[in-house]
Amino acid sequence: MNSVVIIGTGLIGASIGLALREAGFAGAIVGIDASGDELKAAQELHAIDTAARSPEEHRAAIASADVIVLAVPVLGILHWMQQIAPTLRDGQLVTDVGSTKVKIAEAAQTLMPGRCLPGHPMAGKESGGAALAEAGLFRGATWLFTPLHEFTAIEIEWRGWVTKFGANILDLPAEQHDRICAWVSHMPQMVATAMSSVLEDEFGDSAEMRAIGGRALREMTRLGSSPYSMWRDIAHTNETPIAETLHTLEQRLQHMRENLKTAQLRDEFQKANAFRFRT
Amino acid sequence: MNSVVIIGTGLIGASIGLALREAGFAGAIVGIDASGDELKAAQELHAIDTAARSPEEHRAAIASADVIVLAVPVLGILHWMQQIAPTLRDGQLVTDVGSTKVKIAEAAQTLMPGRCLPGHPMAGKESGGAALAEAGLFRGATWLFTPLHEFTAIEIEWRGWVTKFGANILDLPAEQHDRICAWVSHMPQMVATAMSSVLEDEFGDSAEMRAIGGRALREMTRLGSSPYSMWRDIAHTNETPIAETLHTLEQRLQHMRENLKTAQLRDEFQKANAFRFRT
Numbered sequence: 001m002n003s004v005v006i007i008g009t010g011l012i013g014a015s016i017g018l019a020l021r022e023a024g025f026a027g028a029i030v031g032i033d034a035s036g037d038e039l040k041a042a043q044e045l046h047a048i049d050t051a052a053r054s055p056e057e058h059r060a061a062i063a064s065a066d067v068i069v070l071a072v073p074v075l076g077i078l079h080w081m082q083q084i085a086p087t088l089r090d091g092q093l094v095t096d097v098g099s100t101k102v103k104i105a106e107a108a109q110t111l112m113p114g115r116c117l118p119g120h121p122m123a124g125k126e127s128g129g130a131a132l133a134e135a136g137l138f139r140g141a142t143w144l145f146t147p148l149h150e151f152t153a154i155e156i157e158w159r160g161w162v163t164k165f166g167a168n169i170l171d172l173p174a175e176q177h178d179r180i181c182a183w184v185s186h187m188p189q190m191v192a193t194a195m196s197s198v199l200e201d202e203f204g205d206s207a208e209m210r211a212i213g214g215r216a217l218r219e220m221t222r223l224g225s226s227p228y229s230m231w232r233d234i235a236h237t238n239e240t241p242i243a244e245t246l247h248t249l250e251q252r253l254q255h256m257r258e259n260l261k262t263a264q265l266r267d268e269f270q271k272a273n274a275f276r277f278r279t
Numbered sequence: 280m281n282s283v284v285i286i287g288t289g290l291i292g293a294s295i296g297l298a299l300r301e302a303g304f305a306g307a308i309v310g311i312d313a314s315g316d317e318l319k320a321a322q323e324l325h326a327i328d329t330a331a332r333s334p335e336e337h338r339a340a341i342a343s344a345d346v347i348v349l350a351v352p353v354l355g356i357l358h359w360m361q362q363i364a365p366t367l368r369d370g371q372l373v374t375d376v377g378s379t380k381v382k383i384a385e386a387a388q389t390l391m392p393g394r395c396l397p398g399h400p401m402a403g404k405e406s407g408g409a410a411l412a413e414a415g416l417f418r419g420a421t422w423l424f425t426p427l428h429e430f431t432a433i434e435i436e437w438r439g440w441v442t443k444f445g446a447n448i449l450d451l452p453a454e455q456h457d458r459i460c461a462w463v464s465h466m467p468q469m470v471a472t473a474m475s476s477v478l479e480d481e482f483g484d485s486a487e488m489r490a491i492g493g494r495a496l497r498e499m500t501r502l503g504s505s506p507y508s509m510w511r512d513i514a515h516t517n518e519t520p521i522a523e524t525l526h527t528l529e530q531r532l533q534h535m536r537e538n539l540k541t542a543q544l545r546d547e548f549q550k551a552n553a554f555r556f557r558t
Contacts, residue, residue, distance in 0.1 A: 142491055184478075184488055184491050184492040184493075185496070191470060191532070193535070194531040194535055194547065194551075195528065196551035197554070199463075201550065202462060208449065211421045212464075216464060219501065220467040223495055231544075235540065235544055239539045246532050253532075254525075256472070257521075257522045260522060261515055265507070268473065271479045272472040272475035272500075273506065275476070276504055
């Protein structure tokens with residue numbers, strides 16, 4: 001691997017550039033981003049060496065890269081995959097960091113068989129943007145991959161770099177990835193959004209509500225500040241699994257609501273206690 | 280105020296004893312608790328001077344106290360109110376720290392008119408027990424009161440001590456208290472319990488689920504470790520307001536589930552963004 005192009009130089013993309021450098025990668029890192037500001041910020045941080053700005057520069061950067069990292073939201077990844085598929089040559093690897101994997105794995109099999117290793121680092125911050133990028137962002141984090149064929153030489157090399165970033169690799173089939181992520185990430189987000197939304201309807205900026213709400217309320221609604229722009233693509237590309245988790249939760253809440261004074265409520269608390277999430 | 284009896288010397292009761300001392304209270308503080316261990320721990324911390332252990336010692340302590348602080352769960356508070364009501368004399372104050380106020384205010388009006396100022400400090404820790412008690416537990420916290428009549432002299436004095444603890448007093452009618460607490464405290468708890476419970480059903484101790492779940496999942500399920508023993512009394516004495524919040528949330532989740540791919544989802548995210556909870 002002598003050259004990498006990172007498409008999307010926000011928090012994750014720019015952190016990958018910094019992590020590569022910290023891990024000793026000495027080749028070229030070119031950045032592409034729809035936002036000139038993000039591109040400039042990534043370059044100032046030395047997360048990328050050069051910024052490709054025009055369509056011609058994009059084509060040249062992609063043509064000469066050994067690894068093409070797609071670090072934009074999921075619908076953007078699917079769009080870029082269609083754009084670059086006709087120009088790919090043997091030995092190039094396309095990988096991504098998208099939050100859902102079924103649609104991306106489908107596109108990979110159709111558009112670029114044998115040339116794509118979908119990925120998903122479980123890392124991030126409350127806000128995005130290249131300015132918050134860090135070489136250590138992936139240290140100790142799980143980096144999911146969805147292998148679609150026997151590993152190629154360039155895939156094995158990319159996985160080696162990810163390990164050098166300090167991440168722990170876990171391979172999962174696309175359907176299993178999207179189903180687990182629906183439960184542990186997408187459902188919590190939708191619940192925090194729903195809670196924040198009903199509280200906004202009920203209280204707006206009520207001083208009494210804010211004086212009374214404590215740590216529990218802050219924690220349970222923190223994700224309510226997540227922007228739709230981040231979540232639209234996830235909801236679009238993982239609709240059925242997310243809908244299943246929400247339906248299950250709605251039924252459980254109804255059951256608890258109908259049993260606030262019965263021993264059934266105790267059973268739910270005991271099951272929740274048993275869950276006792278660690279790490 | 281020359282003497283106080285604290286009934287229930289767990290985290291909140293023992294912290295009240297310590298806060299009184301730190302604020303300069305020089306009178307007697309007697310403790311009562313069903314658990315000999317909690318009583319001993321409170322005494323060793325100097326949260327109480329003496330422990331009243333037998334029914335005779337209880338009666339004597341209560342008879343000689345200017346202020347009787349009920350710091351047990353809500354059903355326990357209602358039980359103690361019935362026990363002590365016949366023995367109360369002019370000038371004594373009964374106050375409490377219970378999580379719901381409608382049932383307690385009703386009992387106060389019936390059993391001890393003019394002698395009770397229900398209260399509710401919004402403070403606590405993840406675990407209970409006298410061993411975790413602190414004089415500073417109430418500093419900066421909101422301490423809710425539900426005044427039931429013109430303030431008496433002893434009530435004004437007790438409110439002065441609460442202010443010296445560093446707490447901010449907020450007076451709310453009982454119905455309003457229970458309704459707001461249902462939204463900002465009881466609903467978040469029930470949701471965390473429901474989420475933890477469905478995740479336990481779905482995954483148990485699955486290593487993959489735990490490797491993938493991050494900060495969002497930890498935060499959204501932290502309250503899942505709350506014990507039923509703490510919440511049974513709250514669910515029993517605030518059933519209708521809690522059921523209303525859960526029903527509203529169920530409907531909102533259903534709406535989002537049915538609109539994962541429409542602009543309605545964007546509207547919910549925008550409303551949630553507007554909520555932006557500040558401490």
